[in-house]
Amino acid sequence: MLIRKDQSGLEWQSKAVLLIVAPWTVISVLLQGYWWAVQRPVVAWTTLGISAVFGLVVWRLRAGTAGAAATGAAITASLMFATTRFPYETSWLHGGLMPLLAMFLLTFAATKIGKAKKEQLGTAESRHGRNAAQVAANLGVAALAVFPVAVAAQDGVLRHSFEAISSFAAIAALAEAAADTVSSEIGQVLGGQPRLITTLRRVESGTDGGITLAGTFAGVAAALIVAIIGFWAMHGSRQLGSYWASICLAAGGGVFGLLFDSLLGATLERKGWLNNDAVNFLSTLSAVLFPMAIIALVLSKASPR
Template identity: 35%
Template sequence: MDSFSLRCLIGVVLSLAIAARAHKRRSLDLSGAIAGFLVMSIHFAASYRYGAMLLAFFFSSSKLTKVGQEKKRSIDEDFKEGGQRNWIQVLANSGLAAILSIVTSAMTNGQDKCLDANESKVVTALVGGIIGHYACCNGDTWSSELGVLSNAQPRLITTLKPVKKGTNGGVTLQGLVAAAAAGFVIGITYVMVGLLTTKCDADVTWRQLLVVPLALAAGLCGSLIDSFLGATLQFSGYCSLRKKVVSRRLPTVTKISGIDILDNNAVNAVSVFLTTVLTSFACLHIF
C-alpha cells in the first residue's frame, strides 16, 4: 500500500471514530458529524499535518466551549449546551481548508510537501493558506471562548470605548493573548507532525520552524479581522427584555454598534478567507 492510500485509510477510520464520538458528546449535531467526517477524511488523505491541525482546532475549541458555561449562558444569545455545531459551522471552519487540501494533493500527486517556494510557489502558497486558515479559526474561537470570561470590560476595536460583554467587535487583552496562543498551537502542531511524517532536505526542514511564529501572528491577525468585521458589519444591541447583547433589531433593543449586513457565520468565513490569503502571501516571502 502506498503512502497516499495508507493516509486515506487512516483518515477514514479515524474520522469516522472522532465524528461519532463528537456526535455522542454533543459537540456536533448529526449534520455536523457527517460534514466533519467528510472534511476530516479529506484532510488526512492529503497530509497528516492538515489532519492534525484540524484536530488541534476541533479538540481545543470543543474543550474551551465547555469552560465557564454558566457565565456564557448569561451573555451569549445563541448559547447551546456543549457548544453543539452543525454542518454550516463545520464547513465555515474547515470547508476552505478542505478545498485547498484537495488542490494541493492533486498538484503533488498525493505527495506530502514541505513549505519551499524554490520547489513550488503555488504549493507553498496553498499550504500556507491551510496553516493560516486554522490559525485564524483557532485564534477566533479561543479569543471568543476565553475573552468572554475575562474580568476586564471589553472595548470596541474600532473606538476603544468600553462595551458590554457579548458585543460583536469587543476585545480584551485576555482574548488577544488567547488568539496568539491558539495560533501558536496550530504552528507547533504543523511542525511536530511534519518532523515525524514528512521528509525534506535539512535546510528546508529547519525553515519549517518559522511556521510557529507565522501561525501565532495569523491567529492574532485573524482574531483582529474578525473583531473589526463584527464591530462594523454585524449589528449589536442591548435587549432590555432579555438583559443581554443580541444581534437582531427588535423594539426592545438599543443599538450598540455595527450595521446588519453579516451574521456570525459570515463574519467568521470572511475573516478566515482574508487570513488565509494573507498567510499564503507571507509564506511566499518567508519560505
C-alpha cells in the first residue's frame, strides 16, 4: 500500500529500482524507435509524440515530478512500440497505451477522492506528485516485460513470438499497479479502520500491511478494468469474449500482487528491510510471475508424459 513515512535509510533501494528500469527502458525505446523510423516513420513519430504529450500532461497535472514524467513517457513509448498493430496509422489505439491510460486515470482519480481526509491522516499524495523512482517501481515491470520485443525488433519471427507473452505480462503488471493504488486510496476514505493482513488486528490508517474490505474490492475492480481494456485494445471488442480466461488470469495476477504487496508491507517493510518502492516493484513482479506459473503448471499437466 502507499505509505508516507521516513524511509531515508533505504533510499538506495529506490535508486536501485530506478537503475534496473530506466536504462533498459531507454535502450528499448532507442532500438524500437530506430527500427520503426526506418520501416514505417509514422509509427515512430506518433509513438514518440503521444508519449511526450502524456509525460507533459502528467507533469502539468502535478501527478508527477519532471523526472517522473520523463520516466513515464519513456515507459509509455516502450509499451507502445512493443504492441504496435496493423494498420500502422492507428496502431496507437490498439496497443499498450490504452491499459496504461486506464491505469493512470483510475489511480489519478483515486488519489483525488477524499483528499482532505488523507491530508488530515498524513497519507495524501505529495503535492508534486510521484517521483521517478515511484513511477519505475509501479510501471517498471511492464516496461521490462516488453523488452524482449525490442531486442527482436528486426526479426519478424522472433518479434511475434515474444509479443503475446510480453503483452500479457505487461497487462498483468499494469493491473497490479492500478489495484495497489486504488485499493490504498479508496480504503483510506471509505474503508474505515484497516486490519493487518497477517493477523487481522485493527491498525491505524497508513500502517504497512493494513487492508480494508472496501479498498480490496476497489483494487479488484481496478485490476479487472485494466485487464479488460488491455485485451480490448490488443484484440478488439469482437474477440474479447474469446479471451475471458486470459482476462481473469491477468486480473488475478494484479489481485495477487495487491495482496503480496500488503504481505510484504506487514512483514519486511515494517521491519525496515524494504522501502515502499522496493515493495511496489516486487509486488508488481509477483503479479506477472503468478499467472505465468499457473500457465506453466496447466501446460505441464496437459502435456503427454
